[in-house]
Amino acid sequence: MTIEAVAPTGNGQTVCVTGAGGFIASWLVKLLLEKGYTVKGTVRNPDDPKNAHLKAMEGAAERLILCKADLLDYDALREAIDGCQGVFHTASPVTDDPEQMVEPAVRGARYVIIAAAEAGTVRRVVFTSSIGAVTMDPNRGPDVVVDESCWSDLEYCKNTRNWYCYGKVVAEQAAWEVAREKGVELAVVNPVLVLGPLLQPQVNASIVHILKYLDGSVKRYTNAVQAYVDVRDVAEAHLRVYETAGAAGKRFICAERVLHREDVVRILAKLFPEYPVPNRCSDEVNPRKKPYNFSDQGLRDLGLQCKPVSQSLYDTVKSLQEKGHLPVMPPQYQKL
Numbered sequence: 001m002t003i004e005a006v007a008p009t010g011n012g013q014t015v016c017v018t019g020a021g022g023f024i025a026s027w028l029v030k031l032l033l034e035k036g037y038t039v040k041g042t043v044r045n046p047d048d049p050k051n052a053h054l055k056a057m058e059g060a061a062e063r064l065i066l067c068k069a070d071l072l073d074y075d076a077l078r079e080a081i082d083g084c085q086g087v088f089h090t091a092s093p094v095t096d097d098p099e100q101m102v103e104p105a106v107r108g109a110r111y112v113i114i115a116a117a118e119a120g121t122v123r124r125v126v127f128t129s130s131i132g133a134v135t136m137d138p139n140r141g142p143d144v145v146v147d148e149s150c151w152s153d154l155e156y157c158k159n160t161r162n163w164y165c166y167g168k169v170v171a172e173q174a175a176w177e178v179a180r181e182k183g184v185e186l187a188v189v190n191p192v193l194v195l196g197p198l199l200q201p202q203v204n205a206s207i208v209h210i211l212k213y214l215d216g217s218v219k220r221y222t223n224a225v226q227a228y229v230d231v232r233d234v235a236e237a238h239l240r241v242y243e244t245a246g247a248a249g250k251r252f253i254c255a256e257r258v259l260h261r262e263d264v265v266r267i268l269a270k271l272f273p274e275y276p277v278p279n280r281c282s283d284e285v286n287p288r289k290k291p292y293n294f295s296d297q298g299l300r301d302l303g304l305q306c307k308p309v310s311q312s313l314y315d316t317v318k319s320l321q322e323k324g325h326l327p328v329m330p331p332q333y334q335k336l
């Protein structure tokens with residue numbers, strides 16, 4: 001069943017995007033401006049050169065307002081959300097340091113929903129959660145299809161010191177709880193590891209996941225699997241989840257496919273043979289980890305079709321070269 005989109009353009013609508021300068025949020029701001037929305041983007045420092053790319057976007061001069069806000073500053077978030085019809089809450093620490101991760105993620109989620117309720121104009125909040133809030137469950141059988149009903153196990157996240165996933169679970173749970181209490185319409189996007197071209201000048205954590213296989217910093221790949229999706233599809237998913245009436249109250253897994261690390265390095269080595277991509281696994285004893293099955297039916301029902309991972313990998317590397325994070329090798333260094 002395809003759910004009907006009710007608001008195909010943003011003309012006349014103002015929306016807030018938290019953490020606007022981040023990897024995903026930058027693409028979302030770009031898309032919203034293209035669709036005619038006026039965007040109030042929160043950043044921690046509007047004058048930081050790392051946010052200059054936002055000001056240079058088409059439509060930004062007329063319809064992008066940068067607001068200074070930290071996730072721990074309720075008043076600043078309240079001011080940024082004032083007068084908005086929608087909120088995209090993407091800002092979050094991305095770290096495994098428990099102190100830096102958990103409190104800002106949870107408090108930020110609560111504050112954003114409360115501010116949306118207080119503003120009185122917000123029609124829907126779209127919260128960027130993560131697959132990390134979905135799959136970290138050691139008791140899930142190998143044949144279980146991971147879907148939006150799955151939640152990561154908090155004890156397991158704690159015991160494995162995976163504080164990023166722990167923080168994303170408790171932040172998403174806080175968002176659902178406060179939204180229920182305050183009567184705020186909420187929808188959640190749970191992206192898997194996000195790849196693709198960068199708009200922002202600095203390299204974010206999910207891009208480091210690929211950069212490390214190209215710059216020689218990692219000599220062997222791990223015996224592990226990971227699901228991937230393109231950042232442009234993640235931005236589109238957020239927009240569809242916002243604009244589609246039937247998306248309220250639901251979670252949406254945003255994923256293209258699950259690959260073993262061996263598949264990732266093979267694709268990279270084939271596309272870019274000039275880089276020292278590892279060709280041996282660090283674990284030559286245990287059987288090769290198997291990919292899990294997931295359902296992306298929710299976003300398919302909203303009409304989203306994700307780009308193939310090989311294209312995202314290609315575009316990631318090209319973008320890293322263009323932004324000066326990877327040297328472009330002269331032809332004599334390129335293996336045939």
Ligand SMILES: NC(=O)c1ccc[n+]([C@@H]2O[C@H](COP(=O)([O-])OP(=O)(O)OC[C@H]3O[C@@H](n4cnc5c(N)ncnc54)[C@H](OP(=O)(O)O)[C@@H]3O)[C@@H](O)[C@H]2O)c1
Binds near residue numbers: 021024
């Ligand atoms: N990339 C992925 O693979 C992936 C996958 C699933 C979910 N997600 C989620 O998607 C969202 C965006 O991630 P991303 O990959 O785009 O990461 P990113 O580029 O690191 O962006 C994170 C943003 O959050 C902001 N932020 C962090 N702590 C903050 C605080 N205390 N107060 C205000 N702003 C704060 C950062 O601002 P500064 O620039 O000032 O630090 C930055 O703009 C996050 O919620 C993340 O958990 C990402």
